[in-house]
Amino acid sequence: MELIQIGHQRPVLDSVPPVVHEDALSVALVCMPWAVVDMPSLALSTIAPLFEQRGEVEKLDVVYGNIRWLDFLVREVGLERDHYELIVDAEVFGVGEWVFSSCFRPGVDPRHTSFYELVRDSENVDAYCAMFRAAPAFIDELARDLVASGVDVLGLTTTFDQNIASFALAHRVKELSPSIVTLLGGANCDGVQGTAVHRARAEFDYVIRGEAERSIAPLIAHISGCRGSDEHGHEERLRAVPGLCWRSGTDGASVSNPIGPTPVSIAVFNLLG
Numbered sequence: 001m002e003l004i005q006i007g008h009q010r011p012v013l014d015s016v017p018p019v020v021h022e023d024a025l026s027v028a029l030v031c032m033p034w035a036v037v038d039m040p041s042l043a044l045s046t047i048a049p050l051f052e053q054r055g056e057v058e059k060l061d062v063v064y065g066n067i068r069w070l071d072f073l074v075r076e077v078g079l080e081r082d083h084y085e086l087i088v089d090a091e092v093f094g095v096g097e098w099v100f101s102s103c104f105r106p107g108v109d110p111r112h113t114s115f116y117e118l119v120r121d122s123e124n125v126d127a128y129c130a131m132f133r134a135a136p137a138f139i140d141e142l143a144r145d146l147v148a149s150g151v152d153v154l155g156l157t158t159t160f161d162q163n164i165a166s167f168a169l170a171h172r173v174k175e176l177s178p179s180i181v182t183l184l185g186g187a188n189c190d191g192v193q194g195t196a197v198h199r200a201r202a203e204f205d206y207v208i209r210g211e212a213e214r215s216i217a218p219l220i221a222h223i224s225g226c227r228g229s230d231e232h233g234h235e236e237r238l239r240a241v242p243g244l245c246w247r248s249g250t251d252g253a254s255v256s257n258p259i260g261p262t263p264v265s266i267a268v269f270n271l272l273g
């Protein structure tokens with residue numbers, strides 16, 4: 001199946017096309033459920049041009065995993081858009097995260113989880129349980145498509161109950177292809193949240209805390225520079241990336257760099273072009 005891709009216009013300020021390096025990277029930026037399905041992600045629309053204008057990046061896909069999940073629910077589970085919207089509108093707080101938790105407890109009956117007590121009296125309980133059961137197959141399908149597309153770098157954004165779905169996708173992608181570099185960013189990674197996620201979730205190589213406009217260029221340069229080498233060095237380069245959480249040394253200890261000055265001015269496009 002083709003990945004859903006939405007094009008992005010290069011910022012007006014960046015009129016000179018980048019020089020694409022040999023052996024350049026293929027990057028996919030993914031927006032998972034439960035972001036709204038009727039408008040693009042502000043986060044991915046903001047950062048996509050910052051990847052696109054790097055010479056180290058040959059191909060960029062923006063993948064709406066949330067729209068694919070809705071399609072999957074209709075096609076495979078017999079649910080409707082209204083069921084997706086129930087979770088967007090948070091009829092039960094946290095239910096969207098619970099749905100994707102099934103990816104980390106294979107075969108568990110949703111009715112045998114403690115969270116079930118919070119949804120059992122809802123008239124939508126059967127739909128919630130059907131989603132819980134369907135999530136692992138969806139994550140597997142999307143992960144396989146991404147790996148087959150030849151992606152080198154997978155970036156996920158998380159704000160709208162998107163943590164567990166993002167963890168599940170990155171986890172499955174790493175199982176299928178451990179060399180794919182995984183990044184996570186977004187409001188749910190701000191401050192100590194980003195540090196905690198990076199420490200707890202080994203499927204992410206990097207987490208970016210705070211605004212990313214000044215972090216993407218040096219991080220992509222680092223990832224590109226490390227390609228094909230077993231070298232874990234260049235720690236001083238990583239240490240200089242604002243807000244970056246990364247793994248240090250042979251034991252992979254999580255390090256959180258300080259967040260850079262915010263808010264980032266639009267003039268940053270001038271500086272990075």
Ligand code: B12
Binds near residue numbers: 036039157186188
């Ligand atoms: C715009 C917005 C919306 C829009 C989203 C539009 C869209 N197309 O995306 C709409 C109106 C749909 C919306 C709806 C809701 N929202 Co709202 N929304 C916001 C708002 C005002 C801005 C978020 C935003 O897009 N910022 C701009 C982007 C560019 O910033 P960013 O995501 O942080 O991204 C930067 C970095 O984080 C980083 N980054 C982000 N992703 C990635 C990924 C990678 C790989 C990398 C490297 C970097 C990176 O780079 C970006 C550039 O620096 C925030 C409040 C705020 N001021 O932050 C609330 C906010 C996010 N919303 C909130 C809430 C509660 C909701 C609703 C539940 C409200 C409701 N009851 O209906 C719904 C949920 C809908 C849903 N499930 O999708 C809360 C979330 C609280 C939480 N963390 O749980 C917030 C924080 C407001 C608040 N203080 O209560 N919202």
